[in-house]
Amino acid sequence: MHALRRLWHDTAGGLPATFWYLWAGLLINRAGAFAMLFLSLYLTDARGASESVAGTVVGAYGAGGAAGVLLGGVLADRWGRRATLLAAHLATAVLMVALAFSRPLLLIAALSALVGVVHSMPSPAFVAAIVDVVPAQRRSRAFNLQFWAFNLGMAVASLLAGVLAEASFTALFLVDAAATLTAAAVIGWKVPETLGRATGVPPAGPPTADRSPREGLHTALTDRTFLVFVGLTFVLAVLTLQTSTIMPLAMRADGLGPSAYGAVVALGGALIVLGQLFVPRLIDRHRKDVVLAVSTALLAIGFGVLAVADDLGVYLGAAVVWTVGSMLAAPPNAQINADLAPPHLRARYQSVFYLTFPAAAFVAPTLGGVSLQHLGDRHWLIVGGLGLLAALGHLLAGPPRDRHVAALRRDAGREPAPRVDRVRTG
Template sequence: MSPRPARLPRAFWIIWSALLISKAGGFVVIIMTLYLTAQRGLTESRAGLIVGLFGIGGAAGVLVGGVCADRIGRKPTMVASAGVSAVALATLGQLTDPVWIAVFVAVFGFANAAFGPAGIAAMADVLRPEDRDRAFNLMFWAINLGMGAASLLAGFLAQFSYSLLFWLDAGTALLAGVLILLAVPETLRHKRSGAEPVHRGRFVDVWRDGVYMTFVSLVFLQSFVWAQAQTTLPLAMTRDGLSESDYGVVLAIGSAMIIGGQLIVPKLTTRFSKATALAMALAFFAAGFGAVGLVAGFTGYVVCAVIWTIGNMMAAPPNATVIADLSPDGMRGRYQGVFSLTHSAAAFAAPAIGGFTFQFLGDGHWAVIFAVGVLAAAGHLLAGPARERATKRRAREASVLIDQSEKVTA
């Protein structure tokens, strides 16, 4: 009989709850384009430019949020992020001038993204290394559960009042911030104990960490492949005579799989090394998206979605764990910020490159995506041994920091 898993720390569950609350109330991002065109009378192109500012603000937010999490502390960064998000959302719902709407969309994107590096760094601070896979899997499940709930409610509530959506989103952001303010202690060890941090690094030190940047590069390839679901996939389905609702159902099936099956993933993947688990995940990505070039009907697209969603479910927990394992205690926020940039970069590269290859290669585009997935899978296998050595080195450094903290507090 296997031993019962250890109970996860209270601070983890509070941050987990705050994430679930904020994601479940995350209506505005979902309906923003429709709101700008239907309620504010903007053209689709102008609305697209404004919504794009959310991503630009987010790219800056993950970097600044990472620095603040390491220098000021995890807790004040999370609380400030939630508070600014609430103010920006409440203000956005009242604005009519497109210029000011654009400004506050960027501010909201910045504040919303700044929460992530601090939140995940705080979780990593309080989790034992052996509990990280299970805990980050629960985090990924909560995020998807919240986003699924927001997707279902946003369209329904928008029929009654767009203004209500802005107020509800602001309210959930504020609630998440208050929950962290009242119930989460500061988790950054040297801020809590008064000891000097072992690492006083800069962003350039993250870029110079070859093992970590190799991992980030592989995650970028994963994100590039995954981003096809929001960029070239709808083009392929339209070309095959399928409707927008068919596309929505295909994506919904993936969300339902994650919500229904994500919690059993650690039982299947913990028997493998991180490198092997990530390589397997990328193999599923490659197979799922690569097969799109071979199908034409709705059923075929559903099968492809099932395959790539299995890869997505397998990749999320070890990705988060590797970041926690490789990042020094005092630089964890910045390491997380650099990791988060991969999603912004992929969100730009996928439509820019994918649109070109899809236009000129047709179904051959999916062979290119298959090759990218296979390349990333092989990269994880090759980079795995060096990553394991770096993980052990970071663990030794962390034990030194703990010893220093105990001497200060003794």
């Protein structure tokens, strides 16, 4: 027990109160985030859509998210982090209620795209706010706890959603809306505006010596080193999103129902809840590019195994492998993103980074639905091969990125980065 308390103190000590309110809001939101996780099953089982149509509608959610994450980044740097979070959460609650009572597939597709917009808006604001208030030496642990909260909420959501989906799909949307409103209440009550606390730039502030009026999304979108990292993260997101887009359809084809799918997702969440606090110690003193290469390879192997899966036991075993990969990837991914972003463009860089997830949410189900329908189990071999190529890409991209980060630090008047860029956890 003493060892566990020491571990918690080493991991969570020294983090400001605002971080914990942001953390609590994220946890509440994810614990009730049932609906979009089960959207493909809802469309096929309750609305009678084919696998291809279901994939297209889920893809519309991803397409909306691509616009929403960019919008969220711009608004978080202009309006402020808190205002963006509140607006996105309130809009999400309204749209979830609308989805609960919608029946035509075209209307569901349109609402799904809008939900994608408002679901993705908070991501850059959440991370930018964390970077604003958490000291640099504690950020890796803060990101680790953020990932832990996200998956703790997902584990709770998956367990409850598996039961709710078999009783009432409508309840999924309504509970999601209620949880989103609760998260908005926590943020509105306890989270102050953080924009300007660390960057020195107030909301809608005028240009300064460090902030040209010509800077913005264009700066992030033309930063080659950053874009290589974003591209590799996109592949990671495509792999990860197999669990919520294509895997439910594959499990159904193997005769497994929503409760079995909920158990697989819940297992991944439980592993993260139990093990994520140990990750900083495990990856400390290792290069970020090596950690990301290993994590991506584990994801590739885990999903590749599904080519021979035909019962729940194989799915559960594969989930252990890809979940460990996801756990290892979270802290270095977030830390590299923070290292590459100029402070006054922090949310915009975050928005381009988080664009990978809604983009993957469009590509994974849209192409994956067709691939699964026509290639069957060979779909998982393609997914595994893509992941192994991305693992190699991380090893090749790491050294030049380390030199780029060192140059950014020298230009900012800080000490240069160490020759070997390592995951810093304390």
